[in-house]
Amino acid sequence: MRTWLRVHRAAQVCVALALTAGLVAAAGDVLVPVPRPTLDDLAGVPVALVAPLVASSVLVRGALAGGGSLEAVAVRPVLAYRTGLVALTCALSLVMAVVETVPYGAAAARNLVGFTGLAALAALWRRDAATAAPAAYLVAAMLLGRPGAGSWWDWPVEPSPHPATWVVPAACLGLGLAAPALPRLMPRRHRR
């Protein structure tokens, strides 16, 4: 297990998570200006909503590290380990958001879940470009989203942790984690 944790960069994931939590606590409410379609529409995105992208990237990098062919034939349940690492880290971020009540803490935890879920889904298509998907989604939400308007899709820039904004991130993470396990749960065909 220790070797697996080392190969999958568990220490780096912990450090990234701690640094992100520190950044959210220290400067999470700092607004970064973003361009909008009209000059009158001045808007900014809190740093707390953007910072989880880096922590999510480190987490996904850790989860997808390791020799794919070696792990495919491993005796140990490495897929469960990987799913556990991602789920545990996301759960930890939620616990931190609940315990450490800082502005945008819950929204930051939601974004970590959502970014990780999007990356997990994108990894089904291409593993080495998985984190480009949440990054592109974040930029699109920053440019086109309307925080506070109640849209279901622009959750990355929604400062409020309203339950409705959790639907897509939670669904992405659930699907992203479940999808690799589905083929193993299917009944196997025996070759003749």
Place this chain on the structure above:
Amino acid sequence: MPIRRWARSSAAVLALPVLTAYLFFVMSRSVDVLEDNWLSATVLVSSAAVLAAGPVCGAAGAWEGARLARGGVDGAAAVRSRAAILAWSLLPILVAALVAMLGGLALAGVAMAGVPGLPDPLVLAVALLVIVAWTLAGFAAGRHLHPLVGVPLLLVGTWLWLAYPAALETFWVRHLTGDNLGFCCETDAVYDQRALYAQAVVAVCLAGAAYLFWSRRRGARLAWAGIAGLPLLAMAVAFPLVRDMGPEAQVPRTSGLACGRSDGVEVCVWREREKQLGTTALIAVPAARRLATGTGQPAPRRVTEGPADGADSWRFAAPPGARPDDVLFGLATGLLPAEPPVCGPGWSGADAYGPLSAWLALTAGAGQDAVERRTGPESLGAARRVLGRPPAAQVRWFRHNLDALRRCDVSPSEVTLP
């Protein structure tokens, strides 16, 4: 490698549509409110290009850098120089940025149709330099970071560096990034070259440090010295250039006037507005004579959109779409001090500004409705009351209240209605 395969395998193929869409999105909000000069269009294009291409090219650089690292460039036997290897990977990304920038220029060209002049090549060159620097930074990061981390890190990190300084109260930082806030300059202003030089210095040093970081070999102390020294050099050179600058990187324009004579008075407008010179002169010269008579001052020998001393030369503005009343109002209020004196609390001189503006504009010949819209009904009422007096009394009232605007020890007189 065949050219088509080489281009197709580059991250630029994905980067080009993304950064083009981003660039046009950033530009679309501002292109309709451009000033009537090419500098404002150039700055808008360069700013949008840097904001769009900087992060995207940085991320693409991180991807390509990781590809080169995965390909074993570091350890393999060299058949070509490291600079050549880097250039072949860098080129498609820069071409993508250049294509997007040219598209932005074409859009700006449509908006600036009929305005004389050309894009400022120096502003565009510095923007390209900034994009190159961030792309190289991406390559340097990609040498050690897996694309899973490098791509989002460069995308978000570069975007933060470009966008966040605009929200800072410390103004000098924003002049180093190359973002330029998307705006500069009104037609009576030009870009402050100090900001441009500072951005170029920062970009060159970043590019140099990034190249050294990417190309260094094991144990190369000189490379490490460069990597550590170049950022320090950038700050040492760039910081003094922008330290004293305000929120915007513009300074008053002093050249580029087109002049003509009308009724013995020289009339000058910015060369972009040369077509309106005759019309403007027909409005401004008689108004200047009326103002000179009304205020008891000698008539100016020159009315100009450029620098003026307020005695021999008076200043006005005739931007496109300005109505005659706007030109008259600008000429009239040009006789008032541009800034209030530095007085302690309790200074009441500012109360004179509205009535004096209204009186000067009415004296110049502006319509009452236009004056009321700009100064308010109370100022207009006070001005009309003064206009009912003999000319000598009006001159005394004007000079006294002008003193109240310039000095701390003079109070305004008769600037409110009884």
